[in-house]
Amino acid sequence: MTTKLFSPITIKGVTLKNRIVMAPMCMYSSHNEDGHLQNWHRTHYTSRAVGQVGLIIVEATAVTPQGRISPQDLGIWSDEHTDGFKELVNLMKEHGAKTGIQLAHAGRKAVLEGEILAPSAIAFNEKSQTPKEMTIAEIKETVEAFKKGAERAAKAGFDVIEIHGAHGYLINEFLSPLSNKRTDEYGGTAENRYRLLREVIEAVKTVWTGPLFVRVSAHDYHEDGLTPEDYIVFAGWMEEQGVDLVDVSSGAVVPAHIHVYPGYQVKYSETIKNGAGIPTGAVGLITTGIQAEEILQNDRADLVFLARELLRDPYWPRTAAKELGVTIEGPKQYERGWV
Template sequence: MNTALFSPFTIKGVTLKNRIVMSPMCMYSSHNEDGHVEDWHFTHYVSRAVGQVGLIMVEATAVQPQGRISAQDLGIWSDEHVAGFHELNKQINAHGAKTAIQLAHAGRKAMVDGDIYAPSALAFNEKMRTPVEMTQEDIQETVAAFVEGAKRSKAAGFDIIELHGAHGYLINEFLSPLTNRREDQYGGSAENRYRFLREIIDGVNAVWDGPLFVRVSANDYHPEGLTAEDYVTYAKWMKEQGVDLVDVSSGAVVPAAIDVFPGYQVAFAETIKAGANIDTGAVGLITSGLQAEEILRNNRADLIFVARELLRDPYWPKTAAKELGVEIEAPKQYDRAW
């Protein structure tokens, strides 16, 4: 049986052996608070490559120290971070998987010492700190930090870069009218709210010639917030700038009650894919091979991002293949049991 899930996917010269992506998930394991890769990261990521995941995406990695979600997050704000990522990529690639890094800035959701920054001085909720509204100089410094992060990602040997524009972090805060109340060229209209991301994409593309993804939160779950239809417009602009794929998640820009069920975000990926004619990734409670196959065969998305299920089962590709009635190549060390 030929399956969509285990068919290769080529994007800008990079070929994934299957459509399974390990979704970026924070590990909070840089215990020295210096942003460096530690032993845990090698165990965690390389084991999923052994498990035959096609693309391993490293967790949200901060381009500035004050852009960390937590003090234990990985970072790429320094040249000193490159060597650890280079070795991690080498080990992942050795097992046939490609690698990606998610470049991130937490914005007003950063939980680190010192000032935190956002497009507007609005706290996420009553328990979190009020951020400092970014000056235009702050904005340009942060754009430059994303570009430097992309340079370091290239030096470290990543195959793909993803920009984290979702889950209420800094890029998402600029995009949404719920969190962006600016009255300058970075606020107001959709075009102005997109300007920050536009400048990051342009800057990254000037130093990076590989595939570029952007993760978005395609629904704010708020009557005055953004919907997937709004993100069709953003995705069209992204495509014009050379973005190759939109990784479609949702929520977390403001506190909201979300009706969660298996595949609850797939329709958003489908809407953006059809409306913007751009490749998309689907994520969110995708736990079975049959479910993933349905998404791909019906052209609802192009890649399947698997998160918590890969925490539970590092060998989920084998589990999915068995469910679909197909055999996939085993790591030679495991052939006797595969």
């Protein structure tokens, strides 16, 4: 039996052996608030490579110390971080996985001591710190930090870079009218709210020639917020800028009740893919091989991103292959138990 899930795909010269992607998930495991990788990260990510995941995207990695979600986040704001990532990349590639990293800035959702930054001085909720509205100079500094992060990611040998524009973090805060109340060139119209992401993409592409993904929250779940139709416009602009794939998630820019069910975000991926003509990744309570195969066979997405299911089962590709009735190659060391 041939399946789409286990068929290779080539994106800008990088060939993934299957369509299974490990979505970035924060581990909050860096010690000493220095942003450095620990043995936990080496074990965690390499295990999924052994498990035959096609592309592994390292968790949200802060481009500035101020841009961390927590003091335990990984960082890529210093040249001192590069060697650790180079080691991790090599460990994953030994087992045939392609490697990615998500570059991020937490914005108003940073839980840190001291000042935090956002497009507007509006707290996420009543328990959150009120951020400082960014100056133009601070915006330019942040764009430069994304560029430097991308430069370090390239030196570390990553195959893919993903820009984190979702889940209520800084870039998402600029995109959504719920969190962006600016009256300058970074606020108001859709074009203005997109400006920060546009500048980040432009800056990253000056130092990065490989596949470039952007993760978005395609629905704000608020009557005055953004919907997938709004993201068709944004995704069209991304495509014009040379973004290769939009990783479609949703929510978290403002507190909201979200009705979740298996594959609840796949329809947003489908809407953006069909509306903007750009490849997409689907994510959100995707747990079985049959479910993943349906998404791909019906052209609802080009890649399937798994998160919690890969925490539960590092060898999920094998589980999915058995469910779909196909055989995939595993590590030689596991041959006696893999089939």
